[in-house]
Amino acid sequence: MSGMWDDLVGQSAAIETMRQAATAAHDRTSAPGAMTHSWLITGPPGSGRSNLAYAFAAALLGDGPDSDPATIRQVVARTHPDLAVLSTEKVIISIDEVRTLVTSSQYSPSVSNYRVMVIEDADRMTERTSNLLLKALEEPPPRTVWILCAPSDADLLPTIRSRVRTVRLRIPEAEDVADLLVARDGVERGVALAAAREAQSHIGMARRLAKNPDARERRAETLRLALGLRSVPSAVEAAARLVELAKADAESTSAERDAAEREQLLRTLGIEPGGTIPPALRSQVKALEDDQKRRSTRSLRDGIDRILLDYLSLYRDILLRQLGAEVPLMNSSVSTELEAAALAGTAAHTLEVMDAVAAARRRIEANVPPALALEAMLVSAARKGAA
Structure with missing residues (x-):
């Protein structure tokens, strides 16, 4: 069990x-009031x-901590x-x-x-779905x-929050994350620390940044696009390129998994690799493909949000x-480009661009097409000259 607790850094x-x-x-004789039957674990992504x-679930299902x-x-x-476990890779957790x-x-x-019930990403429930859970x-x-997980307790209905005990996680220090990468994954210390800082x-x-050169290069290109803005046309071109990079990043993480899921399903259905799928079984394959498409939609949105978080860190440095x-x-x-950008703009302009980045995140969350939200943000940055 100590291994599961050890995967939690700075908590x-x-x-x-x-x-x-x-x-x-x-043990009913220890720590009165320490145990309750409904929990909410909150914290920023990656905390x-x-x-x-799951460490808590294992402790409950086993003999103790x-x-x-x-x-x-x-x-x-x-x-x-x-x-x-209810863990969705879609945009919304369905009521069913x-x-x-x-x-x-x-x-x-x-x-x-x-009996332990875990809901990851509980913030992805609609109000109607949340009310169904409330009764339970x-x-x-x-x-x-019950153990619910969400970025913030504000992401859940007040009625849900009043029924759970909240445990809040904090953002770990970059040095602590680097220590974990060195000890667990054998990453060189300098690479681990740089990756931890870049990943916030x-x-x-x-x-992923420490072990995947392609992921590092895609991130580096997103930063170069922001630092190279010179005009409104360049902002429009950069927005289109950002969507391409986010798609490439999402596909790189899902392609292998999608293929493995399809192979596993075909094997379960008794179909040889490359064999023809009988008409009676095509609906099951189609259902898997539909699930993978929905997961791809969420992966793309998550990838774009990571780019926007990277931009917030970039303008924070400036x-x-x-x-x-x-x-x-x-x-x-x-660092060299950051210093040049800092000299070329003003703090007031940089704050306005950071506001534009935050607005883009809100718009995408509200289902504005990502390309439009990114274009508006980058056009604002180009006009302010903060890049």
């Missing part, structure tokens, strides 16, 4: 809270929300009979998915003391524990240089 307070709860769950949720290896393996593989999970939550544990949170069976301490993204602050750069690989 000692949250870990202690969950370990105390797990101890209380198995380890789901890692903490330091659970047995067999339980840990089942939780990691999501195969434990008393663990139910939550209805199925709520029905499952009424079952009694089969091999453990508890209000009167859970005595041996059922997002552990998964830092690992702003700090304009203000004369002597702090480490997040984007040290383009």
Whole structure:
């Protein structure tokens, strides 16, 4: 079990809270009030929300905070009979998915003391879907524990927030993320630290940047596009290129997985590789393809949002240089260009461009076509001259 806790970087307070709860769950004489049946884990992307949720789940399904290896393996593989998980890679969690999970939550544990229900990305539920979940949170069976994960408690309905105990994760220090990459993945220290800073301490993204040269080059090109803005036409061209880069990044992460899922489905259906799919089975293959398309849509939106977060870090570096602050750069690989950009603009203009980046994120979240939102943002940056 220690390995699961160790994957959480810089979250000692949250870990202690969950370990105390797990101890209380198995020992009624300890830490009164430490355990409850509905939890919400919040924190920025990459802070380890789901890692903490599954470490806590393993502790509940096993014998306590330091659970047995067999339980840990089942939780990691999501195969434990008393663990139910709702993890979507679509834009919205459907009401039918939550209805199925709520029905499952009424079952009694089969091999453990508890039945644990985990919802990742609980912020992707609509109000109607949230109200369905609310009924389950209000009167859970005595041996059922709900664990929700979301970026912020503000992303959930007030009625949901009032039924859960919230554990907040913080953004880990870049040095701590680098230490994890060095110890766990064997990454060279300098590369690990640069990746951690560029990823803004997002552990998964830092690992990808540290180990994937193509991902590093795509990110570097996005920065060069922003730093090279000189006119409105160049901003329009840059917006189109950003969408292309986000698509390439999404495809690089999903292509291999999509192929493996299709191969697994065909094998399950008894179809040889390259064989003809019988008409009676085509609907199942079509359903998989539809799911993969929806996942691709979310991956593209997530990729564009990462680009916008990178831009916020870029303009943050420019702003700090304009203000004369002597702090480490997040984007040290383009330090020369950053210094030039800082001299060419003003702090007021840079703040206005950062506002434009934040507005682009809100517009995309509200389903404005990404190309239009990016174009408006970059045109604003070109006109302000902050780049």
